[in-house]
Amino acid sequence: MRRPGTAAAMAAGMVFGALTLAGCGGPDSGASGSSGTSGASGSSGAELSVSSAYMPQPVSASMAAGFLTIANTGGAKDELTSVTSDIAGSVTVHETVGTSMQEVTSLDVPAHGRLVFESGGNHLMFEKLKHRPTQGQKVAVVLHFAESGPVTVEIPVKSATYNPKTGH
Amino acid sequence: MRKKTFAAAALLAAATLTLSACGSGDKAEGPVTVVSEETSQQAATVLDQPFEKPDLVLTDTRGKSYDLRKETAGRPTLIYFGYTNCPDICPLTMNNLAVAKKQLSKADQDELRIVFVTTDPERDTPAALGAWLKGIDPQVVGLTGDFATIQAGARSVGITVEAPHKDKNGKTVSTHGTQVIAFSPKTDAGYLVYSDQATVDDYTKDLPKIVKGQNP
Structure with missing residues (x-):
């Protein structure tokens, strides 16, 4: 008796997951198009692409957060090892553990999987910015990987209260 | 089945x-x-057993003593525990509140008290808090003070925050609350809890009710 129920629940979960993946990228997430894929890796390696990038307009130039999704359609995993940006004195990668942020040295981009940075979860932390990014601007960052070549992403600056689920 | x-x-x-x-x-x-x-369910959780307002006497952004209970008595009040060196949830939560507040009438905006209590008082001095809140909404009350006092105040409304500590790179790691608590102007009790999933639209919809001490 238990099995069919569990299967149904799992199926539903999978559908839900798939749709979340389709998400609300839509025409609004400008970075997906401008980032391109990393062509540096071999045919059997990781195949990376970046989408759904945004930066909520920060309160000041001292700190900002960035969010994006790195998809890997390749058959090998890769690792995001660092992020650089001309606009910031430092960009660090953080994961949220409970209600505190922990800096990490790298994060996996699994084969046929995704590495997701989203509000409340993983995020890029920009510190010591040269100026305060404002809505409508773009912030260029370079993602560095263990295997693939660097990927440049133009992260659009959205409103301070931007919600990717609603797109505004 | x-x-x-x-x-x-x-x-x-x-x-x-x-x-x-x-x-x-x-x-x-x-x-x-x-x-x-x-x-499209309610963002707010209505508490069966409302919280008493935390008994906090702290320092505001002008460096003056601020008695939370006395200053906010009889006023609709929203309280959030966070810190300014927080890139994600803290500014998002505060901006959500600030943007929603602007949809209220001027009179209601002046009536409402939004209180940001730092969980990182060492770095969040009155001046640092003031500068940060100015970038969000200058009407927000920013409070800092002794961490143990703040922690106890947070705990009294069901919010757990840890003392800031240094990670292995010497960087300060702080914690923030995930909830916003709304206090009724009629009872001064904390009767609504919002998670960090609450959006501008949620607050925009609920604030007019909160100002009157009603359930959203």
Whole structure:
């Protein structure tokens, strides 16, 4: 008796997951198009692409957060090892553990999987910015990987209260 | 068994809705609309047993002593515990509140008290708090003081915050609350809890009720 129920629940979960993946990228997430894929890796390696990038307009130039999704359609995993940006004195990668942020040295981009940075979860932390990014601007960052070549992403600056689920 | 199947169906329906909500095609038909009403649930959790307002006497952004209970007595009050060196949830939460507040009448805006209590008092001096809040909404009350006092105040409304500590690189790691608590002007009790999933729209919808001490 238990099995069919569990299967149904799992199926539903999978559908839900798939749709979340389709998400609300839509025409609004400008970075997906401008980032391109990393062509540096071999045919059997990781195949990376970046989408759904945004930066909520920060309160000041001292700190900002960035969010994006790195998809890997390749058959090998890769690792995001660092992020650089001309606009910031430092960009660090953080994961949220409970209600505190922990800096990490790298994060996996699994084969046929995704590495997701989203509000409340993983995020890029920009510190010591040269100026305060404002809505409508773009912030260029370079993602560095263990295997693939660097990927440049133009992260659009959205409103301070931007919600990717609603797109505004 | 029945129940499980139903839950799965509901989840599926919700998933379908999520998809359609993002698209531009407006093909919502009868059944979908019904689900839509169910999924656009209240952001607020109404507490059966409201919290007493934390008994906090701290320092405001001008460096003056601020007695939370005395200063906010009889006023609709929203309290959040966070810190300014927080890139994600703290500014998002505060901006959500600030943007929603601007939809209120001027009189209601002046009546409402939004209080940001730092969980990182060492770095969040009155000046640092003031500068940060100015970038969000200068009307927000920013409070700092002794961490143990703040922690106890947070705990009294069900919010756990840890003392800031240094990670192995010497960087300070702080914690923030995830909830916003709304206090009624009628009872001064904390009767609503919002999670960090609450959006501008949620607060915009609920603030007019909160100002009157009503349930959203």
